[in-house]
Amino acid sequence: MRLRGLAPRGCVRGEFRASGSKSIAQRALVLASLARGETRIAGLPSGEDVRAALAVLRAVGVDVREIAPAALAVRGAPPGPHRGWRAAAALELHESGTLARFALAVAGLCGRSEDRFELRARGSLAHRRSDALVRALEEAGVRFESPPWPARIAPIGPPPSVHLRDPRSSQEASALAMALCAWPDESELAIHGALPSEPYFELTLRMLAQFGARAERCEAGLRLRGPLSAPRTPLSIEPDASSGAVALAAACLGSGEVCARGLERNALQGDVRIAEHLRAFGCRALFTNAGIVAAGFPQHAARIDLAGEPDLAPVLAAVAAGAALVDPSRTSVLSGLGTLPGKESSRIETLARGLRAAGWSAQAGPDWLSIGAGEYRGGAVVPAEVELQAQADHRMVFAFALLGLIRPGVFVRDPACVAKSWPTFWNDLAALGARTQAR
Numbered sequence: 001m002r003l004r005g006l007a008p009r010g011c012v013r014g015e016f017r018a019s020g021s022k023s024i025a026q027r028a029l030v031l032a033s034l035a036r037g038e039t040r041i042a043g044l045p046s047g048e049d050v051r052a053a054l055a056v057l058r059a060v061g062v063d064v065r066e067i068a069p070a071a072l073a074v075r076g077a078p079p080g081p082h083r084g085w086r087a088a089a090a091l092e093l094h095e096s097g098t099l100a101r102f103a104l105a106v107a108g109l110c111g112r113s114e115d116r117f118e119l120r121a122r123g124s125l126a127h128r129r130s131d132a133l134v135r136a137l138e139e140a141g142v143r144f145e146s147p148p149w150p151a152r153i154a155p156i157g158p159p160p161s162v163h164l165r166d167p168r169s170s171q172e173a174s175a176l177a178m179a180l181c182a183w184p185d186e187s188e189l190a191i192h193g194a195l196p197s198e199p200y201f202e203l204t205l206r207m208l209a210q211f212g213a214r215a216e217r218c219e220a221g222l223r224l225r226g227p228l229s230a231p232r233t234p235l236s237i238e239p240d241a242s243s244g245a246v247a248l249a250a251a252c253l254g255s256g257e258v259c260a261r262g263l264e265r266n267a268l269q270g271d272v273r274i275a276e277h278l279r280a281f282g283c284r285a286l287f288t289n290a291g292i293v294a295a296g297f298p299q300h301a302a303r304i305d306l307a308g309e310p311d312l313a314p315v316l317a318a319v320a321a322g323a324a325l326v327d328p329s330r331t332s333v334l335s336g337l338g339t340l341p342g343k344e345s346s347r348i349e350t351l352a353r354g355l356r357a358a359g360w361s362a363q364a365g366p367d368w369l370s371i372g373a374g375e376y377r378g379g380a381v382v383p384a385e386v387e388l389q390a391q392a393d394h395r396m397v398f399a400f401a402l403l404g405l406i407r408p409g410v411f412v413r414d415p416a417c418v419a420k421s422w423p424t425f426w427n428d429l430a431a432l433g434a435r436t437q438a439r
Contacts, residue, residue, distance in 0.1 A: 003387060003439050004415035004426060006404035010435035012254030015290075016247040016428065017261040019045040020070070020237030021269055022421055023098065027174070027204060028235050029053045030102045031211050032074035033062045033085070034110060034182035037230035039211075042071040043237035047421045049096040056093070056103055060085035060111075071234075078227060079110040079158075079182050087115035090150075095123040095344065095420065098171055101130050104151060105175035108142035110182050111155035121149040124344045124392065133172040136164045158183040164221075166193040169339055174204035181213035181226040190220035196339045199270030199308045206268055210235065239263060239291075241271035242311045243422050246398045247432065248274055248294035249315045252283040253322050253405040254434060257295035259288070270309045277304055277316055281323050281332075298323035300330065301372075307336030313369065314399035317351050320371040321360050322406050328373035331361075338367035344420075345391035354388040354400050358407055376407055385409035394420045401429070404437075411439065 020043040030053070032039035044050060054072075057064050062085075063075040077084055085107060093100045100121060107117040121128075129148045138144060140159040145152035162176050173195055180187045195201060205215050211228040244260035251258035263272050265287045275292050278285040282299025285292060301323050306313050313334050320332035340347035352364035359376025362369065388403075390396040392414045404410035415438075418425040430436050 003411040005411045006401045007435040011256045011433045012250045013256035014432050015259045018239040018243035021240040035076040035228035035230045038075045039230040040234035044070045052094040059089045085111045087117045090118040095125045101171040101175040105179040108137045109179040117153040119151040132167045161188040163190045170197040170201040180224045184227045186225045189222045203268045241269040245274035245315045259293045261291040263291045300327045301332040303333045305336045314395045318402035324373040325378045331372035333370045335368040345393040390414040392417045394418045
């Protein structure tokens with residue numbers, strides 16, 4: 001299907017349990033591949049990024065067995081003399097930026113020293129860089145023949161310290177921390193400059209602790225000590241909070257009420273702050289024993305700092321568009337978005353263009369987005385239909401689909417790119433009562 005969208009006048013209501021978090025799943029798989037013993041993982045999502053991670057593990061010689069639907073047993077290949085990841089085949093990263101950063105660090109610091117690794121990227125990832133991570137690895141002694149892609153790497157043993165300067169993503173720090181903790185010796189990860197999206201790094205540290213690693217704050221950054229050992233009990237992947245956020249926002253914009261089951265206040269994922277952010281717009285959102293429950297159309301504009309959870313920006317941009325229909329005299333501002341231009345699309349600009357095309361006013365800055373009332377005020381629509389360009393970015397599809405709940409005639413190009421993280425997105429929203437449209 002070339003174009004898809006959601007339409008107004010549905011009622012989005014019910015219970016929704018997202019599949020497992022791909023952020024947690026990718027970390028769990030990489031850590032399991034480096035750990036002593038066998039790690040059992042349950043609740044794995046089925047998106048393309050997680051499938052790519054599994055293919056990488058098999059390519060480097062890690063034993064991965066399916067033990068139940070969405071559950072695996074992973075026997076690790078911890079590093080050591082003539083041990084660790086091996087370069088039996090090229091590592092196909094597809095379009096996963098998270099996997100790319102993790103694989104760069106682990107191949108460079110935990111690969112067999114006699115091997116040479118080749119890492120290949122596809123699609124939008126082929127044009128994305130991680131210069132701070134590459135510089136950190138090169139300074140530690142890893143040799144790159146052709147960065148960024150395809151990257152050819154000559155690994156080294158464990159360095160006593162690694163210096164990460166001016167990181168553009170918390171994933172760069174997470175990648176280095178996981179690779180260093182695979183070794184039993186103490187090492188230091190020095191971080192120079194502010195670390196973006198720090199809650200994601202805290203997620204990594206909490207997962208390292210589950211695998212027996214120690215991380216202590218020090219003046220330069222972190223002191224780390226491994227080795228990694230398989231947890232005694234199976235790891236259960238939390239429901240994906242960013243997907244849950246979409247369903248919760250759909251309830252608020254779609255005249256209903258949704259419970260996103262399994263999302264807890266103390267979750268590993270910082271994106272559970274969606275409850276707080278929805279309340280900032282005047283929606284009702286609260287934690288219950290079952291999960292987060294949200295309802296109520298946004299009542300007013302808000303100014304929200306998303307430095308800790310920038311992946312919520314597309315969802316909240318749609319909520320801000322709803323607020324502009326009720327409160328047209330005020331403008332909402334989403335800030336802390338400095339990591340978004342380097343994603344699958346230049347997300348701040350893509351969101352601003354889509355909002356303007358649909359009739360709202362929107363301004364894009366280097367790390368902020370403002371949304372206000374424009375030509376569309378909830379009445380007659382000119383033009384009657386708009387085709388919004390998602391730029392093959394799954395999160396842009398989510399945002400523009402949500403706009404269709406409050407503005408007739410919204411169709412989204414590249415609707416199938418949701419397979420990256422949420423293959424059943426369109427069916428799941430329809431099951432909650434959203435009206436879907438296609439052509």
